[in-house]
Amino acid sequence: MPTRVSEALVLRTYPLKEADLVVSFLTRDQGRLRGVAKRARRPKSAFGSGLERLSHVRMAYFQRETRELVNLDSCELIRSQFGLASDYWASVALDYFAEVAEQLLPSAEANEKFFRLMLAVLDFLRPVGGSDRANAGRVWRAVTYFSLWAVRLSGWLPELHVCLGCGSLLDDPGAEDGRPERAFFGRGRAGLICGHCNRLPGSGSSWELSAASRSTAAEMLRTPVAQISRTDWDQATAADLRRFLVQQIEAHVERKLVTAPLLEQRTLAP
Amino acid sequence: MPDFAEPLARLINEFKRLPGIGQKSAQRLAFHVLRASREDAEHLAQAILDVKDKLGLCRVCNNISDRELCQFCSDTNRDPKVVCVVEEPHGILGIETTRQYEGRYHVLHGALSPLRGIGPDSLKIKSLVERIGQGGIEEVIVATNPTVEGEATAVYLARLLKPLGVKVSRIGMGVPVGSDLEFADEVTISKAMEGRREM
Numbered sequence: 001m002p003t004r005v006s007e008a009l010v011l012r013t014y015p016l017k018e019a020d021l022v023v024s025f026l027t028r029d030q031g032r033l034r035g036v037a038k039r040a041r042r043p044k045s046a047f048g049s050g051l052e053r054l055s056h057v058r059m060a061y062f063q064r065e066t067r068e069l070v071n072l073d074s075c076e077l078i079r080s081q082f083g084l085a086s087d088y089w090a091s092v093a094l095d096y097f098a099e100v101a102e103q104l105l106p107s108a109e110a111n112e113k114f115f116r117l118m119l120a121v122l123d124f125l126r127p128v129g130g131s132d133r134a135n136a137g138r139v140w141r142a143v144t145y146f147s148l149w150a151v152r153l154s155g156w157l158p159e160l161h162v163c164l165g166c167g168s169l170l171d172d173p174g175a176e177d178g179r180p181e182r183a184f185f186g187r188g189r190a191g192l193i194c195g196h197c198n199r200l201p202g203s204g205s206s207w208e209l210s211a212a213s214r215s216t217a218a219e220m221l222r223t224p225v226a227q228i229s230r231t232d233w234d235q236a237t238a239a240d241l242r243r244f245l246v247q248q249i250e251a252h253v254e255r256k257l258v259t260a261p262l263l264e265q266r267t268l269a270p
Numbered sequence: 271m272p273d274f275a276e277p278l279a280r281l282i283n284e285f286k287r288l289p290g291i292g293q294k295s296a297q298r299l300a301f302h303v304l305r306a307s308r309e310d311a312e313h314l315a316q317a318i319l320d321v322k323d324k325l326g327l328c329r330v331c332n333n334i335s336d337r338e339l340c341q342f343c344s345d346t347n348r349d350p351k352v353v354c355v356v357e358e359p360h361g362i363l364g365i366e367t368t369r370q371y372e373g374r375y376h377v378l379h380g381a382l383s384p385l386r387g388i389g390p391d392s393l394k395i396k397s398l399v400e401r402i403g404q405g406g407i408e409e410v411i412v413a414t415n416p417t418v419e420g421e422a423t424a425v426y427l428a429r430l431l432k433p434l435g436v437k438v439s440r441i442g443m444g445v446p447v448g449s450d451l452e453f454a455d456e457v458t459i460s461k462a463m464e465g466r467r468e469m
Contacts, residue, residue: 048455085421095384258387
């Protein structure tokens with residue numbers, strides 16, 4: 001009998017020996033774990049398609065306190081993402097989710113909210129047979145929502161309406177011209193700065209985070225991904241917000257994400 | 271690690287760099303080489319050097335070859351109108367064991383995997399498109415692995431190649447011969463149902 005059965009999402013697999021796999025997976029109750037799946041690459045493996053990227057499974061495994069790697073016994077498929085492979089860009093988005101989860105989450109620390117976030121964006125991406133344009137819109141919406149909440153759940157999301165430099169409000173409703181202050185972000189900076197602070201010497205290179213993207217972020221923080229009011233998303237929609245969030249993630253994990261640039265290269269491929 | 275003599279320690283370290291080889295296996299291999307005759311050791315060393323010195327990629331299909339054209343591209347008995355696309359050169363071996371396929375091949379040297387930093391530009395897709403552009407190819411059989419990465423690659427290729435006027439087909443996926451339907455999961459069964467054929 002296996003020691004434990006956990007609901008899990010498979011994040012990534014690495015080949016081991018002739019036919020085994022090392023599997024990185026995120027469980028609802030135990031956090032991110034790694035284990036060895038013996039003979040998983042053989043055609044008649046007990047794991048079937050359950051170890052494909054972001055498969056939602058019930059994973060049975062043995063866990064020993066003295067070992068970092070658990071022994072995977074079997075997995076029962078709850079939901080596969082195989083259908084999404086027919087959309088290359090959805091497939092890239094799935095890789096992005098898996099990479100961010102693997103980089104952000106510490107080992108063996110339960111984070112149910114993150115697990116539910118991943119289920120929510122995967123549910124949202126389910127193929128519905130819409131047009132290419134509509135499917136692309138879903139991918140951008142899901143990626144932006146996931147990035148924002150991944151940063152928020154990791155505790156690194158700064159206030160998006162306050163200047164990090166001078167503390168002034170960026171969306172001050174009492175401003176003289178009634179327009180929100182311009183906001184800027186840069187690599188290595190933990191939050192946004194106003195136009196005045198951005199012009200100060202030594203502020204470094206920066207990009208603008210538009211008021212529309214800040215407003216989108218605010219809505220995403222209080223609304224489920226499927227209920228976001230704006231529906232006509234494309235690559236340009238909230239691109240500055242995604243860039244800001246990816247920079248935040250990369251700054252904290254201290255490495256570049258390999259999937260983020262591939263995702264933004266979308267226009268180069270069919 | 272115990273203090274082995276420097277040449278032996280170096281050999282163990284080199285073996286440890288091979289995939290799937292740990293400290294114990296590396297020691298076992300190193301001691302095997304130590305006990306082997308000088309002739310056997312030279313054969314091993316020469317084989318490794320030959321692989322690096324004499325092998326390259328086939329100019330047409332990117333298969334590993336010791337000549338400009340691999341054995342499949344230079345075989346005039348093979349059908350040049352059908353090209354089977356595989357992820358890696360060893361994928362060809364699997365297809366050749368059937369002795370039923372008589373077309374030619376194209377090796378991508380990987381599958382699309384953003385998580386591993388492999389995008390379309392990292393694969394030998396451009397040379398496939400050029401090959402089709404030269405004419406004479408009527409069907410492309412995509413035989414990438416039945417994994418998410420393999421499937422994404424297949425779909426990507428299909429969208430890229432169909433406008434060029436070639437028939438693009440995908441190898442069948444489903445229940446392995448000798449297994450039991452009871453133990454197959456939903457994806458495997460659904461793929462088997464999709465790929466069913468009239469009898």
